[in-house]
Amino acid sequence: MATKEFLAVPSVGGPARVPPSGALARNRELLTELVRRDVKARYRGSALGVLWSLLNPLLFMAVYTVVFSVLLAAVYPGGVPAAAYILTGLLVWNFFSQAVSFATSSVLSNSGLVRKVAFPWVLLTVSSVTAALVNYVISLVLLIPIYIIFHLPVGLPMLLLPVLVVIPYVLALGVGLLLAAGNVFFRDLEHLVQVGLLVWLYLTPIVYPPNLVAQHDHGLGGHVFSLFFKFNPMTWVIGAMENVVTRGLWPIHWHGLVYAAFVAAVLLALGIVVFQRARRRFAEEV
């Protein structure tokens, strides 16, 4: 053995042992840190911070209310005020579209980590969707003044809210995992996703009432649109959310909600499978 030049100093004690913990607990810790990072990063960049994330849906609510309710004289289900209907839908949609678009770039934008640090990279995508969820939950405070101003009913159906939050979360995660993996190999996917989300927004009854589609269900265009409308899981998520939040009702279209949950579960399973297959080549591709 070679002599040690300067290592001969007797070592006193040593680092304390880390308490043993399962992979699950460690991943939860890491996910918490990553979500913390993602949430902070979102607010740290802009001067207005949290305020801006609340102002944004209010501004859009105002614009859409003027366009659809005042100019186009749309009537919303149950005679609910346009502003209440639109804001409720927008908050859900903002959450979903933020979650999907952040998830899409989650792996590629952390290429430094993926190349150098071994950890379950799927947590990058989970964390970006979860960070959007945190924003969403914060943004729900906007509903409080809406409840007060429009005297919206409060009732038992509100117990369903957690489910109505979980379904779009799972859906966004499933779609996000597929897109995150795809974006590593095709880097223009990010931009296509932005366009896609904008189209999807208008295919979902968020700013206009759902009966508008039924009224125009004729001609080829109308048929295609109403087909999209029916198969779009977000239609049913938003619909149920509107029932619960703006009218204090249990969801009218239960079957639609079950369908949305089913689609979300299938997409999540598919997303996990595709992501785990693709991740074998992430470190080489990013």
Next chain:
Amino acid sequence: MGAPSAIEVRGVRKRFRIYHQRNQTLKQTLVNRGRGSYEEFWAVRDVSCTIPPGSTLGIIGANGSGKSTLLKCIAGILVPDAGSVKVRGRLAALLEIGSGFHPEYSGRENIYLNGALLGLPRRYIQSVFAEIVAFSELERFIDNPVKTYSSGQYMRLGFSVAVHLDPDVLLIDEVLAVGDQAFQRRCLDRIDQLKAQGRTIVFVSHGLGAVRDLCDTALWMDHGVARALGPTERVVGEYIAKVNQMEAARLEQEMTSHPILPGGRAGVGITEISYVGRDGPTALFETGDPFELRIAYTAPVPLEGARFYVSFVREDGVVALTVPTDDRLLHDKVLPAQGMARLVIPRLPLLEGLFRVTVGIAEIATGEWYTLLDRIYPFRVNTTDRAERGVALLGQSWSLPPPLRRRLSA
């Protein structure tokens, strides 16, 4: 040996695609019909090794030999195309210092984030937080964003988190090669502690000294193949022998391809320089070998009052010895117009390193150079089977109290 191995690598192969033209967008892929043309390159071909718990493996080899690729396969960052890797226990890989840092975050926040990335629970980091900060000597800056850190501070913070890791298996890639001496020492101390506690460490390095000091087993990678695996001294020895052989060939080439053009002030010049060892001219010496430096010079008329000058400079700039001829003896002597000066060292005391000589001839009366060749011709000194380190032997010896008795062997 009933204990299960800490790391088991079996027949691992990893292939990379080297793209000539790479289509990284959907648009390009559709237009060019495909992901692009590429060549396959096997970075690791069929490597197997078993590392028992508590041992330290050093992976050595030239650049591009597949060391880092193998390490990334063990870390699970790369997935091998064939073969399998099994790691028992909690693994932490440290492939680049501070790679998990977020520039906008303060040092404090980054310690937590980086710790979490390396698999440490927040509660544990809290308990060693003060220690990490103290180790990094960044107490005053810990709440500033790391983008304001100097590269040294950045590195120290990364090191500190890293050496406070507490994994069963620790993978380290080259990271100890950076940082200032004092800090590097503390890191090595820390790794030694981990080693003493029975953690398994895999260490990729170009620094053979560090591998020798830290590792009990070494793996020599050569063009993706494991050339040798075994006790560090043996493997490092084989590796050095191979490198020396290649370097000797290179040095020899350099020797013959650089004839000296005579020509200096007043027509005095050096025509040839050679190193002579036990078996004739060479550029490769062993500490303790006979050594001779021959300087052939030429002048238009006999040299009056000339001083010869030689200086040995190690590659890192350390001057091991500067030795002029004695002016008192030579100031009134006349030397032949052509001749050879020899500097003889019966037992070369220089220790391992690559050395060059600076050779000159000056006029004693004025002190002006006739000719001066600065740091020409490298020669290598190897130190094998000796424990001494440094620039040169000092003719030293130890004196200890007389032994009471011989220790009973265990």
